[in-house]
Amino acid sequence: MNYYECMQESINYIENKIYEEIDLNEAADRAFMSLSNYYRLFFAIVGCNVKEYIRLRRIHLAAQELLSNDCSILDTAVKYGFTSADSFSRAFKKATGLLPSIFRKQDRQYMFERVDIMEKYFEIQDLELSEKYPDIKVLKETAPFYGAAFRAESKTPENDAFIGLKAWFDKNEIGNIMPDYRVYGYDIPNSAKDDGTYGYEVVVTIPDDFQVRGEGVVKKHFEGGLYAVTETTVGEIVKAWQRFISWLDISRYEMGAHQCLEEHEVESGFLNRNFEEPENIRINLYMPVVKRNQTEYGKVIVDPVRVAYYREYGSDSEQTxxxxxxxxxxxxxxxxxxxxxxxxxMYNHGFAKVKDFWFEIMITLDFAFQDNLIKEKIFKGGKYLTYDTSLSQLVSSWMKVNQYVSANKIASGNHQWVEVWKLNNWRFPEKGIMIMYPLV
Known part of the structure; x- marks a missing residue:
């Protein structure tokens, strides 16, 4: 079960015990979480802390009883776990604005409905698909968020990134500033090299107005959107992604262009991470999706054209x-x-492992020139599938295009893939990017 489903199991336990003493340790066990992690995630997902949820649910039920029968206020207080009529009255007034006796006389209404996380957060799935992939659910549109991110590129970038971010997290007491924080990670695309090094980035959520300071840590904005989510472990990530791709082929969704995310369980995956044996750390995978037919693809034929070009190799992808x-x-x-x-x-080494990263940029021209660094050639062009995107969504857009090609069994051409970058007077930021996928 993913974190949302686990939290729903906990809420079901609370609701079944609403007239009795509720053991919060048992509630946390039902969610498969430590008590501290349970408190934090309950607040993050439900929107209030668990003790407040229980109190307001009991006030809601007590309000219904006060209006529907003539039971005494003391009997109502005892029924819903309050030690006295006074403590009940204070809690009731804080929630409703009125004392119980006045509330009853004025025939008011107070509502705090039972939370149904699955209805609140998830889209209704096709029955056949749900039966075949019961572990994959689609979250409704999620809100954007800000995160503090630490990136590492090495042979053990996950460990290095978690160590770096945790040191910053502790120094800045982020747990006190944002008690409902969550921790995500993701691979850095195009970073794998033949020597076994690759990149990984870890992110902790922060308040929108928080100023990030610290060496190696940057503030990033993550766009919202639809996500398919499933639970797995660090050691089973590859199999989980493969299952996602199979699910996509028969679902009503296709790959989205927003950021893929791996949410790590905070206690075991961040605060007390086992760097020697991380394989059993529990994570939730979030794959960006959009509903099919919402994406506009085009087709274009590019004629051969003279271009000026420059290619460079280097050990640092971004610097190159x-x-x-x-x-x-x-x-x-x-x-x-x-x-x-x-x-x-523009094109580059792509997703393949390479000894050195490389990038090449070509600019079309109609005049002759001589230069010691810049060369010229004929760009052969060809037939292309096109998709418009932006720099922040470029990598996930390529994943989306590849998934679209695979799902629709589109034959690929042998000519060069490229991206068309649109600049304003040779200046950044770019106005847009068009992906051009070669077609037969």
Whole structure:
């Protein structure tokens, strides 16, 4: 069960015991969580702490009884776990604004309904799909959030990233600033190298107005959207993603362009992470999805064209990309090229493991030139499937395009894939990016 389903099991336990003494340790056990993690996630998911939820649910039920029969206030107080009529009256007035006696006379209404997390957070699924993939649920539109992120690139980037973020987390007492924090991680795309190094980033949620300071930690904004979610462990992540892809092929969804996320259980996965044997750490996987037919794909044929190009290799992916852009944009400005009349094509090493990262940028042109660094060639072009995106969603958009091609059994061409980058007068930030996937 994912965290939401586990929390619903806990709420079911509370509701069944609403007239009795409720053991919060048992409630946490029903959610398969430690008590401290249970308190934190209950607040994050339900919107109030668990003791407040129990108190308000009892006030709700007591209010119904006060209006429906002539039971005494003391009997009502005892029935719902209050030690005296006075303590009940104080709690009742705090919740409803009125003392029980006045509330009854004025025939008011007070509602605090039982929370149904599955109805609140999840979309209704196709019955056949639910029976075949009972472990995969689709969350309703989730809200954007801010996070403090720490990135590591090494042979053990998960460990390094968690260690780095945890040190910052402790120093800044984030647990006190945001008690309902959550912890996510994800692989850095295009970061795998032949020497076994790759990138991983860990994020802890923070308040929107929190100022992030600290070496190696940056503030990031994550877009909301639809997510398919399932529970797994660190050691079973690959199998879980494979199951997601199979689910996509027969669902009414396709891959979304927002960030893939791995939510780590806080106690075992963050605060007290076992770096020697992390395989059994419990995580929830969030795969971005959109409903089918909501994405607009296009097709275009690109004729052969002369281009100026520059390619560079390097051990640092981001720095190499930065260098290539700097060289080509400076060259374009030096030669007074008209940005509105040229096209900028970019491609790189892609998702394959490489010895050195590399990037190449091509700019279309119609004049001859000589340069010691910039070369020219014919870009052969071809037939392409197109999809418009942005830099923040570029990687997930490529995943989405690949899934679309696979699900629709589209034959791939052998010519070069590219991205068309749209700039304003050779300046960033970019106005947009078009993915161009080669077709037969």
């Amino acid at each position: 990309a930065h260098n290539v852009w700097k060289v080509m944009l400076n060259w374009a400005e030096k030669n007074k090229l008209d940005c509105s009349k040229c096209k900028i094509y």
